[in-house]
Amino acid sequence: MAITYRTHMSIIGDILSTTRDEVPDESGASVTYLIRKANVSYARLSKILETLVSQGLLEQTSSERACKYRISERGREFLQAYRGFREFADSFGLRI
Amino acid sequence: MEFITFAESALNLLGFAVGLILGIFAYIGFRNTGSPTLFRLNISFFSISIGFGVVGFGYMFESLVLGYVKTDTWIQTLGIAIQTVGYFFIAFSHGIKSFFPKSRYFKSIVAPLFIIPANSIEHIIRSISFILLVYGTIETIMSYMENRKRSTIFVAAGLGLLALGEFLGWYSIVFPKSVLYFVSVSTKIVGLGALFVPISQVPLRGGVRFGNNI
Numbered sequence: 001m002a003i004t005y006r007t008h009m010s011i012i013g014d015i016l017s018t019t020r021d022e023v024p025d026e027s028g029a030s031v032t033y034l035i036r037k038a039n040v041s042y043a044r045l046s047k048i049l050e051t052l053v054s055q056g057l058l059e060q061t062s063s064e065r066a067c068k069y070r071i072s073e074r075g076r077e078f079l080q081a082y083r084g085f086r087e088f089a090d091s092f093g094l095r096i
Numbered sequence: 097m098e099f100i101t102f103a104e105s106a107l108n109l110l111g112f113a114v115g116l117i118l119g120i121f122a123y124i125g126f127r128n129t130g131s132p133t134l135f136r137l138n139i140s141f142f143s144i145s146i147g148f149g150v151v152g153f154g155y156m157f158e159s160l161v162l163g164y165v166k167t168d169t170w171i172q173t174l175g176i177a178i179q180t181v182g183y184f185f186i187a188f189s190h191g192i193k194s195f196f197p198k199s200r201y202f203k204s205i206v207a208p209l210f211i212i213p214a215n216s217i218e219h220i221i222r223s224i225s226f227i228l229l230v231y232g233t234i235e236t237i238m239s240y241m242e243n244r245k246r247s248t249i250f251v252a253a254g255l256g257l258l259a260l261g262e263f264l265g266w267y268s269i270v271f272p273k274s275v276l277y278f279v280s281v282s283t284k285i286v287g288l289g290a291l292f293v294p295i296s297q298v299p300l301r302g303g304v305r306f307g308n309n310i
Contacts, residue, residue, distance in 0.1 A: 009131055078128075085125035089133050091247035091294030093239025094189050096131035 115145025
C-alpha cells in the first residue's frame with residue numbers, strides 16, 4: 001500500500017474531524033486520543049493544538065486528569081469550508 | 097469592426113469572465129484556509145483571466161477607439177504570455193506534488209527546461225503553454241485513477257481542451273487567415289467552462305474568514 005503524504009492543512013483537518021465526529025465523551029478528546037486518531041507525534045500535536053485553540057477553532061476543557069479538546073462553532077465552520085475547498089483542489093488532482 | 101474580430105473579442109472577454117470567477121473562488125479558498133495550493137490556483141486563474149482580458153479588451157480598443165482595421169499582433173502575444181504564466185502555476189502545483197512531496201524547502205525551486213520548435217515569440221509562448229497544459233492534463237488523469245472523482249475527469253478534460261486550443265492557435269501559423277484562431281479560442285472557452293464543474297459541487301457560505309496563521 002502506498003504511503004500518502006499529509007499536508008499540514010490535512011493534519012489540521014484530521015484533528016478537527018476527530019474532535020467533531022469521534023470524541024469519546026462530551027468533555028472532548030484527550031491528547032493521547034488525538035495522537036492515536038490523527039496519527040501525529042506529541043510534539044507536533046501540541047504545537048497544532050496551541051494554534052487551533054488560539055485561533056478559536058478548538059475549545060480547551062480541563063478535567064481532573066488532563067486537558068481535553070472540543071471543536072468550537074468556529075472550528076465547525078472552518079472544517080466545512082476546508083472540506084469544500086479540499087474537494088475543489090482534489091478535482092484538480094492537488095492537495096491543500 | 098469585422099465580424100470575426102468582434103467574435104474573437106467576445107470569446108476572449110468570455111474567457112476573461114470565466115477565469116475571473118475561478119480566480120475569485122480560489123482566492124476565497126486561500127483566504128479561508130491559507131492553503132498555498134489555493135494561492136497558486138488563484139494566481140493561475142487570475143493570470144489566465146487577465147491574459148484573455150488583454151486580448152479581448154485590446155482588440156475592442158484598437159477596433160472601436162483607435163479605428164484600426166487590422167489589430168496589432170503584440171496584443172495577442174502579450175495576452176498569450178500572461179495566460180502561459182497561469183498554465184505554469186497549474187503545472188507547477190502538480191510538479192510540487194509529484195517531485196517534492198515531502199519537503200517545503202524545495203518548493204521554491206523552479207527549473208523547467210523546454211525544447212521548443214518555433215520561430216516567433218507568440219509561438220514559443222504557445223508551445224510552452226501546450227507543454228504545461230498537457231503535463232497538467234496527464235497529472236490530473238493520474239489523480240482521477242487514484243480518487244475516481246467525476247469532477248476530476250471534468251478538470252482533466254478542461255485542461256486537455258485548453259491544450260488543444262493552444263495547439264490549434266499554435267498551428268494557425270500554417271493557416272494565418274483561416275478560422276483556426278476562432279476555433280482555438282472557442283475550444284479554450286469550453287475547456288475553461290469544464291473547470292467550473294468542481295465549483296458547482298462546493299457549498300459556498302461566505303462570512304467566515306480564517307487567517308494564514310493556521
